[in-house]
């Protein structure tokens with residue numbers, strides 16, 4: 159990379175895949191508590207598509223807008239306040255781009271130290287590039303739900319990227335898990351142990367103390383009286399009032415940047431508690447092909463890699 163210029167994937171306004179632009183722009187310089195990270199790999203998530211199409215309007219940042227949440231990369235510079243990362247360290251991070259405007263689909267990204275986890279060399283970058291957003295979302299949702307040992311949890315969207323990790327985290331805690339998928343064939347995507355599976359055609363009623371909704375809908379009929387509803391899709395939730403009328407508490411999780419949570423997630427991956435799927439890889443500058451693949455691949459596992467490797 160020419161020191162002051164880098165490639166980034168931007169949109170000038172929301173639109174279809176053709177709205178994505180690969181541009182050479184000025185590379186950022188880290189602030190005192192920030193780390194400058196050169197991209198090894200990133201990935202595609204539904205939130206990227208929602209920002210691209212305008213379904214989600216970012217809270218911060220101006221157009222042209224650089225997209226992207228996930229990041230595996232190499233530390234190339236650190237701010238004055240940072241003493242515990244070295245140049246060349248491999249790191250992992252989730253950039254909450256809709257809240258901060260710091261898109262990760264760029265050759266260099268500057269992020270706060272607190273958002274970044276150090277990564278050893280033994281784990282494959284293209285696999286871990288799927289972890290940050292879906293992993294943090296699942297981890298923070300399970301922490302928010304915090305089911306007691308004798309409680310059962312229904313996970314809606316259990317065959318999806320976030321849902322599968324929620325299921326794995328709950329099983330690891332020893333919770334009783336009901337996995338709700340859309341179609342019967344998606345049951346095959348779930349782990350077999352200790353799992354009660356359902357599809358929407360035969361969705362159960364009154365069986366769960368907690369619903370974790372990673373699908374976006376209204377799955378509250380699965381709850382017992384005075385249950386808890388943890389929603390992950392803020393624009394597709396049952397209303398707070400309707401739930402309150404049944405004594406159900408509603409929580410909405412907005413995923414937060416956290417290097418500490420990511421370090422725990424990487425440890426769970428290393429120990430085999432969490433498994434991540436294989437992805438198809440595209441160089442960052444082939445972003446249009448990557449988005450077309452994402453739309454066609456039912457499992458939506460698409461990774462972006464540095465165009466210079």
Ligand SMILES: NC(=O)c1ccc[n+]([C@@H]2O[C@H](COP(=O)([O-])OP(=O)(O)OC[C@H]3O[C@@H](n4cnc5c(N)ncnc54)[C@H](OP(=O)(O)O)[C@@H]3O)[C@@H](O)[C@H]2O)c1
Nearest residue numbers: 204205295315317318319320339340372373390411412413
């Ligand atoms: N709150 C936050 O900060 C935050 C953070 C990350 C993600 N999210 C959101 O969380 C959602 C899940 O993300 P993801 O990456 O896991 O997406 P994903 O991989 O597309 O998974 C969504 C899953 O939900 C399933 N589904 C959709 N409607 C359903 C229904 N009525 N009943 C049962 N299953 C249903 C989908 O099935 P099909 O494949 O058949 O459609 C898919 O398996 C997305 O909407 C994403 O934007 C929110």
